[in-house]
Each structure stands twice: as structure tokens, then as C-alpha cells.
Amino acid sequence: MAGFRTHITVSSFCGIAYGGVAVQPLGFSTEAGLLAAGVTAVGGMLPDLDSDSGVPVREMFGLAAVLVPLLLVRRLMHAGMSTEGVLAALLFAYAFIRYGVANVFKKFTVHRGMYHSIPAMLISGLCVYLAYHSPDRSIRVLLACGVMIGFLSHLLLDEIYSVDWRGAKPKLKASAGSAFKFGSSSLFATAMCYAILGGLLYLAYLDLKASGADVGF
Ligand SMILES: [Zn+2]
Structure with missing residues (x-):
């Protein structure tokens, strides 16, 4: 798997690119762009929160x-x-x-448990969206997408590092597929993860409704 340094380097580059796009052409303020870049960089560290001593x-x-x-x-x-x-x-x-x-x-x-998964990525985005209070919803969406981009870069890197490129034919290591996944072998952990995701989605829905926005679904 990719090390901490690789993860933070890649997610920082993603953050710089994302923050740049947010300012130009998307038209966010420079401050919002900087914050989005920082949140994206931090997002790249999040999945490894499950390792015990890192x-x-x-x-x-x-x-x-x-x-x-x-x-x-x-x-x-x-x-x-x-x-x-x-x-x-x-x-x-x-x-x-x-x-x-x-x-x-x-x-x-458990390391490489449900923290390394797509639903966990969505949870991180929803947490940022719900925790950050701003009258401007687009900034909340910007930051939520940022943390998810960082998170995704981590999952992709872990998968790339699980391919053994030595030798004539690339081989998959045992850790392949353990990052970019939708569920784990632990039914309890998977169920908990989806329960949290469902709860947060509901809160986000309530938040949308409370603000009187036109919800298109
Ligand atoms: Zn990882």
C-alpha cells in the first residue's frame, strides 16, 4: 500500500488543482479556493485513520x-x-x-476495513457538508466535494500500489480490491457504515428542505 507521504503528496496536488479550478473558472473567492485545497489534502489522509499507529x-x-x-x-x-x-x-x-x-x-x-470504501468516502463528504455552516450552499458543496476527491485519491493510490508491476506480467497482490469497495467481509461493519450513510443522507435532505430550496427529487 502507498505510504503516508505518498498519500499526502498526491492529495495535496489534487487540492491545489481543485482549489484553482474553484477560483477560475468556477468563480469562488480565493479564500474559499484555499480552504477547498486544504480540505482536499486532509481528505487524502482520512482512510488511514484506521491504522493503529500511523x-x-x-x-x-x-x-x-x-x-x-x-x-x-x-x-x-x-x-x-x-x-x-x-x-x-x-x-x-x-x-x-x-x-x-x-x-x-x-x-x-480494522485496518483496510470499511474506512477504505466508497460509502466511507460519501460519509466524509456529507459530514463536511453538514458540519460547515454557511449561508452560501455552493461553498458547502465545494468543500464536501473536495474532501471526497482527496479520499478518492487515497483509495485509488492504495489500489495502484496493490498491483505488482515487477515481472513481465503485472500481478495483483493480496491487498487488491480492499480499498475501492462497497462492503467488507464484516457484515456488522458494513451495516454500520450504510446505517451512518443513510442517517447523514436523511440529515442532508432535512437541511435542504429546511432552507426552502427547490429539491428536484
Ligand atoms: Zn490506505
Whole structure:
């Protein structure tokens, strides 16, 4: 399989291209283009969150431990919490995500399980779409597509690396087909994955309906 460095390099290049296309010809602001590029690069790391000891796992939980509490600051301030209270909440949230959530995560995932799959890619896109609040829906779609492009680049790379190119005839390694898939051998993991996907699709549908947009289906 492709290493962390290969994944992040390829997804970063995808991100730069995607961010560029978003600005010109799609007409998004430069800031939105930069954000889309960053989200695409991060998307390329996501599938390997299931490996137990890799750099991406530590990086991603480190990033999440900082970003998630930061996103909550406005909400906590709005709820009338004091500055000390907000700071304490940030510290606890950091420790909770960095050590608590990360450990639970390690226990329940299998490497090359459902994290390397098409439904997981769709879940990552829907999560970004639902989590990012903006009055401009097109930016939410832009970022959701970005994370999915990064994710897809990871799955494709893993598949490319599972072909043994040495010798006259390329051969498939045992890991072939374990990245670009729709279900895994674990029925429970597959069912959970589709249940989450279904739930998120429903939330996205509610979100569309609530905003009064014309839904064409
Ligand atoms: Zn991988």
C-alpha cells in the first residue's frame, strides 16, 4: 500500500488543482479556493485513520482535538459561559478527543476495513457538508466535494500500489480490491457504515428542505 507521504503528496496536488479550478473558472473567492485545497489534502489522509499507529492517526486526532473545540467557542460564549469556563472547556475537550476518543477509535477499527470504501468516502463528504455552516450552499458543496476527491485519491493510490508491476506480467497482490469497495467481509461493519450513510443522507435532505430550496427529487 502507498505510504503516508505518498498519500499526502498526491492529495495535496489534487487540492491545489481543485482549489484553482474553484477560483477560475468556477468563480469562488480565493479564500474559499484555499480552504477547498486544504480540505482536499486532509481528505487524502482520512482512510488511514484506521491504522493503529500511523502518523495520520496522530496528526488527525491532534488536528481534531484543536479544531473541534475551536468551532464550539462561539456556541459556548453564546450560551453565556465565562471566559474561564470556555478555556476550561477547551482544555477538557482537547484531552478528551486526543486521548479518549482516539483510544476508543483504535479499539473498534480494522485496518483496510470499511474506512477504505466508497460509502466511507460519501460519509466524509456529507459530514463536511453538514458540519460547515454557511449561508452560501455552493461553498458547502465545494468543500464536501473536495474532501471526497482527496479520499478518492487515497483509495485509488492504495489500489495502484496493490498491483505488482515487477515481472513481465503485472500481478495483483493480496491487498487488491480492499480499498475501492462497497462492503467488507464484516457484515456488522458494513451495516454500520450504510446505517451512518443513510442517517447523514436523511440529515442532508432535512437541511435542504429546511432552507426552502427547490429539491428536484
Ligand atoms: Zn490506505
